[in-house]
Amino acid sequence: MSATQGLFLTGASGLLxxxxxxxxxxxxxxxxxxxxxxxxxxxxxxxxELQDFCEGSLRRSLPRPVLLAGDLRAPGLGxxxxxxxxxxxxxxxxxxxxxxxxxxxxxxxEPWQTNVLGTRRLLELCQTLGITQVHHLSTAFVCGDxxxxxxxxxxxxxxxxKNAYEQSKFAAEELVRQFPGIQATIYRPxxxxxxxxxxxxxxxxxxxxxLELAVRLSARRxxxxxxxxxxxxxxxxxxxxxxxxxxxxxxxxxxRWHGRTYHLAAWQAIRLDEIKNILAExxxxxxxxxxxxxxxxxxxxxxxxxxxxxxxxxxxLRSNLDFDCRxxxxxxxxxxPPRFDRKLAARLLxxxxxxxxxxxxGRSPVVPSSECAYYLECILPQQARQSSLVRALPHDFHFALxxxxxxxxxxxxxxxxxxxxxxxxxxxxxxEVIYRIDAGTFLSLVRGxxxxxxxxxxxxIEIEGDxxxxxxxxxxIEQFLxxxxxxxxxxxxxxxxxxxxxxx
Ligand SMILES: NC(=O)c1ccc[n+]([C@@H]2O[C@H](COP(=O)([O-])OP(=O)(O)OC[C@H]3O[C@@H](n4cnc5c(N)ncnc54)[C@H](OP(=O)(O)O)[C@@H]3O)[C@@H](O)[C@H]2O)c1
Numbered sequence: 249m250s251a252t253q254g255l256f257l258t259g260a261s262g263l264l265x266x267x268x269x270x271x272x273x274x275x276x277x278x279x280x281x282x283x284x285x286x287x288x289x290x291x292x293x294x295x296x297e298l299q300d301f302c303e304g305s306l307r308r309s310l311p312r313p314v315l316l317a318g319d320l321r322a323p324g325l326g327x328x329x330x331x332x333x334x335x336x337x338x339x340x341x342x343x344x345x346x347x348x349x350x351x352x353x354x355x356x357x358e359p360w361q362t363n364v365l366g367t368r369r370l371l372e373l374c375q376t377l378g379i380t381q382v383h384h385l386s387t388a389f390v391c392g393d394x395x396x397x398x399x400x401x402x403x404x405x406x407x408x409x410k411n412a413y414e415q416s417k418f419a420a421e422e423l424v425r426q427f428p429g430i431q432a433t434i435y436r437p438x439x440x441x442x443x444x445x446x447x448x449x450x451x452x453x454x455x456x457x458x459l460e461l462a463v464r465l466s467a468r469r470x471x472x473x474x475x476x477x478x479x480x481x482x483x484x485x486x487x488x489x490x491x492x493x494x495x496x497x498x499x500x501x502x503x504r505w506h507g508r509t510y511h512l513a514a515w516q517a518i519r520l521d522e523i524k525n526i527l528a529e530x531x532x533x534x535x536x537x538x539x540x541x542x543x544x545x546x547x548x549x550x551x552x553x554x555x556x557x558x559x560x561x562x563x564x565l566r567s568n569l570d571f572d573c574r575x576x577x578x579x580x581x582x583x584x585p586p587r588f589d590r591k592l593a594a595r596l597l598x599x600x601x602x603x604x605x606x607x608x609x610g611r612s613p614v615v616p617s618s619e620c621a622y623y624l625e626c627i628l629p630q631q632a633r634q635s636s637l638v639r640a641l642p643h644d645f646h647f648a649l650x651x652x653x654x655x656x657x658x659x660x661x662x663x664x665x666x667x668x669x670x671x672x673x674x675x676x677x678x679x680e681v682i683y684r685i686d687a688g689t690f691l692s693l694v695r696g697x698x699x700x701x702x703x704x705x706x707x708x709i710e711i712e713g714d715x716x717x718x719x720x721x722x723x724x725i726e727q728f729l730x731x732x733x734x735x736x737x738x739x740x741x742x743x744x745x746x747x748x749x750x751x752x
Contacts, residue, residue, distance in 0.1 A: 253277070253278075253338075253340040253341070254277065254278035254279065254280065254338030254339045254340065255272060255277055255278070255279050255280070255339060255340070255341055255342070255343060256279075256280050256282070256316070256335055256339040256341070256342040256343070256374075256379065257269060257272065257279055257280070257281050257282070257313075257342070257343050257345065258281075258282045258320065258342070258343070258344050258345055258346035258370065259282075259344070259345030259346030259347065259385070260281045260282070260283060260295075260298055260313075260345070261283060261294055261298060262345060262346065262347075262349075262450075262451070263440060263449060263450050263451040263489055264345050264385065264437070264440060264489055264492055264493060265345040265346070266298055266301055266302065266450070267443075267489050267490055267492070267493035268343060268345060268493050268496065268497065269281060269298060269302055269313065270301070270302035270305055270306060270310075270493075271493055271494065271497050272313075272497065273302055273310040273311055273312075273313060274302075274306060274310060275497070276311065278311075278314070278338050279313040279314065280313065280314040280315075280316045280331070280334055280335055280338065280339060281295060281298075281313045281314065281315060281316060282316045282318050282320070282325060282327075282346065283295050283298075283315060283316070283317060283318075284317070284318065284319040284326075285317070291315060291317035291318075292315055292317070295313065295315050299312060299313075305446075305448070314331075314334055314338075316331045316334070316335070317331070318331070320346055320362050320365075320366025320367070320369060320370060321361050321362060321365070321366055322369075323369070324369070324373060325366075325369055325370065325373055327373070332373075332377065335373075335377050335379065336377045336378065339377070339379050340379065340380075340381060341379065341380075341381035341382070341383060341500070342370065342374055342379055342381070342382050342383065343383045343385075343496070343500070344367065344370060344382060344383065344384045344385060344424075345385045346362070346366070347359070347362060347363050347385065347417070347420075348361070348362040348363055348413070348416075349413060349451075349453070350413065351410075351411040351412065351413045351414075351560045352411065352412060352413075352560070353412040359412055359413050359416040359417075360412070360416050360419075363413075363416035363417060363419075363420050364416050364419045364420050364423065367384075367420040367423055367424065368423060371423070371424065371427045371430060374430065375427075375428070375429055375430070380429060380430060380431055381430075381431055381433070381506065382424055382427075382430050382431070382432045382433070383433045383435065383496065383500060384420070384421065384424045384432055384433070384434050384435065385435055385437070386417055386420070386421040386424075386434050386435065386436045386509075387414070387417050387436055387437060388436040388437060388438045388485070388511055388512075388513050388569070388571050389410070389414050389417070389438075389564075389569075390403060390414065390417050390418045390421050390436065391405060391407070391569065392405065392407040392408055392409045392410065392414060392418065393407050393408050393409065393410050393563065393567075394407040394567070394569070395567055395568050395569065396568065396569070396570055397570045397572055398511075398569055398570065398571050398572060399572045399574070400436070400508070400509040400510060400511050400572060400573070400574060400575045400576075401509065403418070403421060403422065403425075404418075404422075410563045410564070411560065421434060431506060431507050432507070433499070433505075433506045433507060433508065433509075433510075434508075434509040434510065435492075435495075435496050435499075435509075435510050435512050436509065436510065436511050436512060436513070436571075437487060437492050437512040437513065438485035438486065438487055438511070438512070438513035438514065438571060439454055439455055439484065439485060439486050439487070439564075440486075440487055440488075440489050440492055441455055441456075441486050441487065441488055441489065441588075441592075441596055442488065442489060442595070442596045442599055442600070443488060443489055443490045443595075443599075444488035444490055444491060444586045444592055444595070445490065445595075446595065446599065447595035447596045447597070447598055447599030447600070448489075448599055449489070449596070449599065449600065449603075449606075450606065451606070452600065452605050452606040454561065454564070455484070455486060456596075456600060456605065457558065457561065458558070458561075459527070459596070459597060459600065460600070460605050460705075460706075460707070461554065461558075461705060462527055462531055462533060462536075463531060463597070463601065464705070464707050465533075465535065465536070466531040466532045466533055471534060471535050472535050472550055472715055473535045473537070473548070473550075474535055474536045474537070474550060474551060474554065475536075475537050475538075475539040475544055475547075475551060476536065476537070476538055476539065476554075477539065477540070477541055477542070477543045477544060477555070477562070478520060478538050478539075478540075478541065478565060478566065479538050479540055479541060480519065480520050480521035480524065480538040481519055481520070481521065482519070482520050482565055482566055482567075482568055483517035483518060483519050483520070483568055483569075483570075484517060484518055484520060484523065484564075484565070485513045485514050485517040485518075485569070485571060486514060486518065486588045487512060487513060487514055487585050487586075488585070488586055488592065491512075491583075491585050491586055492512050494583065495510075495512050495576065495580055495583055495585075496512065498580055498583060499579060499580065502579060505575075505579045508575050509575065510573075510575050510576045510579070511571040511572065511573045511575070511576055512576060512585075513571040513573055513576075513585070514585050514587070514588070515573055515577065515584060515585065517569075517570060517571075518587075518588050520538075520565065521538070523588070523593075524536065526588070526589065526590050526593045527593060527597075529590055530590070530593060530594055530597055531597075541566060548716055549716055549719035549720045549723060550715065550716065550719055553701050553704070553705065553719060554705075556701070557701065557702060557705050605706075605707075607706075619655065619687075619691065620651050620655060620656060620657065620687055620690055620691070621657060621673075623691075623694055624649070624659050624671055625659075625671055625673075628669070628671060629668075629669055629670075629671055631728075632668050632669035632728075633668050633669075635668075635728055635731060637724055637727055637728045637731060641663040641664070641669075641721070641724060642663060642664075643663065643664035644662065644663065644664050645662070645663040645664070645680060645721075646660065646661070646662050646663075646678070646679045646680055647660075647661050647663075647679050647680060647681040647682070647683070647713075647718075647721065648660045648661065648675055648679035648681070648682045648683070649661070649682075649683050649685070649690075650675075650682055650683065650684045650685070651685055651686070651687050651690050652684065652685065652686045652687070653686050653687045653688075655687045656686070656687045656690075657673065658673070658674055658675050659671055659672065659673060659674075660672045660673075660674065660675055660679060661679075679713065680713050680714055680717060681711060681712070681713040681714055681717060681718040681721065682711070682712040682713055683709055683710070683711060683718065683722075684709070684710040684711075684712065685703070685708065685709045685710075686708070689703055689708045689709070693729065694729060696729065696730065699726060700722045700723075700725060700726045700729075701719075701722065701723070701726065704719070704722065709722075
């Protein structure tokens with residue numbers, strides 16, 4: 249397509265979308281961008297932030313895109329007359345990158361609502377406005393639950409999907425291919441990681457979850473053994489986001505190759521043991537071992553935690569898919585994807601750590617002073633007396649809680665004896681385990697808004713002392729908190745204290 253023809257881009261606030269937007273603006277094309285309001289910012293504010301990202305990334309000013317405020321879930325995408333008019337007048341093609349990317353379904357109908365019904369709404373709008381070229385972001389994993397070679401010209405191989413996300417992306421790709429009056433070009437990236445030059449990412453799924461786990465475990469003074477139910481010979485296919493955007497936009501400029509499907513994947517997948525070796529040059533990873541696919545008959549608390557928290561990913565790690573990239577290689581012989589090597593791994597790691605894995609730093613919710621103390625000193629001992637779970641704790645076990653921040657403090661606990669659980673302010677004895685946590689996270693756990701196990705994996709709870717014992721105890725505390733919330737509602741003053749901050 250000609251460089252002066254306008255484009256309609258969806259998903260620009262996402263990881264890939266912002267690189268597409270950046271490179272489209274740099275090419276001088278008129279771009280209309282579908283952006284929705286978020287809970288924190290209006291669509292216009294979000295687009296301004298994206299412009300800053302694009303200009304900051306290229307270190308120069310760029311033309312401004314046209315804001316098309318809307319949502320794939322709304323009829324007609326929620327666009328007004330002026331926006332439709334702009335599209336009809338300027339846009340010859342759409343790049344559809346928006347998607348709901350979490351694997352599990354939600355009660356409000358995701359991922360189907362956005363990925364399938366939203367794509368249908370987009371296609372209907374294109375049909376009405378005379379936009380005939382659709383460049384659709386699918387995923388290499390539409391191949392579903394299978395192994396081995398996957399070709400670009402295959403879609404339905406009769407194998408089911410691994411999760412609701414894959415199922416919706418499969419249905420969306422099928423819809424785009426069959427939609428009347430549309431020429432569809434399909435792009436199927438494998439697993440997208442950060443920028444090959446800067447390490448930048450704004451999305452921390454999949455590969456990053458494992459990378460963060462490796463960092464958390466390697467940062468402990470005490471070496472933790474972690475056996476993984478894999479052989480190490482399984483493969484992963486990782487591609488940097490800047491390359492995916494560049495490949496897609498290069499293909500966009502080669503219209504004679506439109507209408508086909510492209511795997512945007514590494515030409516050669518990388519084995520897990522190779523990834524581990526690369527990471528081992530950057531992090532101490534001695535405790536991790538492959539024990540084969542049969543699984544762990546006797547998982548330690550840490551292993552059980554990892555098995556559960558990463559359950560969405562095991563099938564991806566074991567699938568050993570080999571994405572045939574014939575079309576991509578033929579059309580872009582001059583643009584091979586960067587290899588996942590030590591340099592790239594170091595960049596990704598450095599960025600993710602500096603970005604605190606995407607978590608906003610220093611933004612703990614404000615907690616009124618005394619709330620942690622009130623819960624620990626008044627409510628908890630009362631609940632503990634009524635709980636059979638607390639009686640299961642090891643007798644005479646000492647542990648401590650160090651709640652950081654202006655509203656925190658230190659508390660010591662001893663299990664057993666007439667009081668069942670004795671709570672004292674300060675670090676009185678030598679505890680076997682100390683949990684360090686900030687006040688906001690602590691109250692989220694008490695209110696059941698976050699799981700203790702997830703908080704540990706996310707690095708929001710640090711453990712000093714016997715980590716295996718600490719995780720076992722954390723699992724019991726988790727059950728205790730759930731039991732306390734359902735059976736022993738706090739007495740009125742306590743409820744008032746807790747409710748007071750719940751709504752803040
Ligand atoms: N990341 C990967 O590893 C990977 C691999 C293969 C394929 N893909 C595909 O590549 C595309 C881009 O992925 P990504 O990693 O950039 O995803 P991402 O970072 O999660 O971004 C998703 C984008 O979709 C937008 N979106 C979601 N629901 C929407 C709705 N109802 N209406 C309007 N916009 C909506 C989001 O907007 P908000 O910011 O408003 O939420 C965001 O801009 C997706 O189609 C994905 O399926 C990704």
